[in-house]
Amino acid sequence: MKAALVAIATILALLLQNRISIFGIPPALTLVIVYLLGIRLGALKGMLAGALIGAVEDSAAGGILGPALLSKGVVGFSASFASGGLFRWTPVLGVIAVALFTVLDGLTVFVARFLYETPPAPLSRVVVVLVVQGIMNAAAGPFIRPPHAE
Amino acid sequence: MSLRRFLPLFLLILISFTIMTYQSNKGITAPLGFIGKPLDRVNALVHSISSAVREPFRKMLIRESELRRLREENGRLLALQEKYRELVSENERLREILLLRERERRYVAAARVVSKGWDRWANTIIIDKGVRDGVAKDMAVITPLGLVGKVVVAGDRSSQVLLITDLNFSASVKVQETRQEAIYSGTGNDGSLKYISREDPISEGSVVVTSGFDGLFPAEVPVGYVSRATNRSSDIFQDVVVRPFQDLTRLDEVAVVKR
Numbered sequence: 001m002k003a004a005l006v007a008i009a010t011i012l013a014l015l016l017q018n019r020i021s022i023f024g025i026p027p028a029l030t031l032v033i034v035y036l037l038g039i040r041l042g043a044l045k046g047m048l049a050g051a052l053i054g055a056v057e058d059s060a061a062g063g064i065l066g067p068a069l070l071s072k073g074v075v076g077f078s079a080s081f082a083s084g085g086l087f088r089w090t091p092v093l094g095v096i097a098v099a100l101f102t103v104l105d106g107l108t109v110f111v112a113r114f115l116y117e118t119p120p121a122p123l124s125r126v127v128v129v130l131v132v133q134g135i136m137n138a139a140a141g142p143f144i145r146p147p148h149a150e
Numbered sequence: 151m152s153l154r155r156f157l158p159l160f161l162l163i164l165i166s167f168t169i170m171t172y173q174s175n176k177g178i179t180a181p182l183g184f185i186g187k188p189l190d191r192v193n194a195l196v197h198s199i200s201s202a203v204r205e206p207f208r209k210m211l212i213r214e215s216e217l218r219r220l221r222e223e224n225g226r227l228l229a230l231q232e233k234y235r236e237l238v239s240e241n242e243r244l245r246e247i248l249l250l251r252e253r254e255r256r257y258v259a260a261a262r263v264v265s266k267g268w269d270r271w272a273n274t275i276i277i278d279k280g281v282r283d284g285v286a287k288d289m290a291v292i293t294p295l296g297l298v299g300k301v302v303v304a305g306d307r308s309s310q311v312l313l314i315t316d317l318n319f320s321a322s323v324k325v326q327e328t329r330q331e332a333i334y335s336g337t338g339n340d341g342s343l344k345y346i347s348r349e350d351p352i353s354e355g356s357v358v359v360t361s362g363f364d365g366l367f368p369a370e371v372p373v374g375y376v377s378r379a380t381n382r383s384s385d386i387f388q389d390v391v392v393r394p395f396q397d398l399t400r401l402d403e404v405a406v407v408k409r
Contacts, residue, residue, distance in 0.1 A: 014189065043158070043159075044158050055181075064173040064174070064178050065170075065178070066166045066169045066170035066173065067170070070162065070163065070166035070167075070170075073166070077159045077162070116173070116174045
């Protein structure tokens with residue numbers, strides 16, 4: 001049941017981030033889902049779920065399989081540290097964490113594509129996109145709490 | 151924190167790079183490629199639903215902006231139409247002045263009325279021709295419809311004209327049908343005929359023209375028509391009101407003629 005919900009949420013996120021944008025930059029909604037899974041399920045499960053979602057994203061994009069698989073897997077793994085493994089969760093931490101993971105995700109994909117395909121965009125554009133996406137995703141930070149958070 | 155905890159992450163990184171290296175050499179593998187088609191179908195369905203919802207609003211917005219554009223265009227065209235009407239009217243007036251010029255041997259210059267005169271009590275106008283254009287004091291000012299006045303001040307490039315309705319204006323005239331001579335005087339709004347005897351018949355509508363006897367105005371220039379003629383028992387002369395042919399509130403172009 002939960003897996004079905006995650007699958008539906010992922011598809012909706014993929015469809016939605018195709019349709020909405022601010023200043024021409026779409027949000028990275030799948031990253032928010034991976035962060036949520038990472039913070040709730042823990043490091044290993046979060047990593048696996050993230051890798052799967054990343055693989056779906058790579059397949060939908062039609063490019064090589066791997067960049068989003070790697071980036072989402074890393075985010076899913078690392079998100080568990082924001083849930084109390086390393087830091088005590090607070091809404092401010094949540095905001096910072098989501099923003100940072102968005103940038104990390106984008107950078108990982110950019111580097112992977114740069115190494116194995118063609119660069120997806122000029123570096124200056126990448127910086128702008130990541131900053132804006134980080135700000136957009138950061139809005140979800142206070143609302144994605146670990147299970148034990150007050 | 152033991153390194154064993156990070157083992158899954160290292161494995162993920164290793165596997166990812168292996169997959170990517172393999173694909174960069176052998177070409178793209180798409181083990182999850184079967185996801186693409188249903189995803190595209192769902193995407194197309196969502197797109198058609200959102201388009202169907204958006205379309206009426208989009209059309210409404212287009213109609214709204216089109217309506218606004220048409221209104222602006224309409225306003226612009228109406229203004230243009232008004233301008234053209236004005237030009238056609240001016241063209242007509244200038245053509246009449248031109249005919250007058252060809253007809254009138256004493257023609258001096260055609261002039262535009264610039265403004266009312268400086269004297270707020272007198273009925274005067276300013277025209278845009280003066281001494282440099284051949285205009286001189288006491289020259290008659292006329293239009294195709296009739297007498298307008300006479301030049302009282304001739305400047306270098308402009309002149310002041312005393313209108314026939316002014317109290318200080320007078321001219322020697324005659325009634326066209328009966329050839330009765332009289333003196334036309336301005337009354338402020340219209341004019342009056344002086345020295346028409348009670349016995350001399352004069353009817354409303356009779357045309358009054360200049361006689362030329364005063365040496366100021368050319369003869370046979372239309373002045374106006376008799377709008378009222380009354381006999382008072384106490385007077386030996388009739389009280390005759392003359393309405394000028396030319397509407398002096400609507401003067402644009404005039405012609406100046408010699409005496």
